[in-house]
Amino acid sequence: MARLPLLPIEGSPFQQAFENTPKLRSAFLMMDEALKEMLDPELMERIRLRSASNNHCEY
Numbered sequence: 001m002a003r004l005p006l007l008p009i010e011g012s013p014f015q016q017a018f019e020n021t022p023k024l025r026s027a028f029l030m031m032d033e034a035l036k037e038m039l040d041p042e043l044m045e046r047i048r049l050r051s052a053s054n055n056h057c058e059y
Contacts, residue, residue, distance in 0.1 A: 006016035018025040036044065052058070 004017040004020050006013055007019040009016055009019055018028060039047075
């Protein structure tokens with residue numbers, strides 16, 4: 001059960017929840033783009049998988 005309502009946009013439930021807070025969504029996307037420039041894709045995927053696992057989320 002989501003704590004924030006999921007808005008009807010295309011994307012993951014994570015993205016649908018982020019649409020509730022445009023400023024936070026914008027900041028997150030800027031951080032994500034910066035990390036993509038700094039880290040190789042394999043490491044980014046490992047970080048995503050570990051974060052999902054630590055938060056008991058399916059990924």
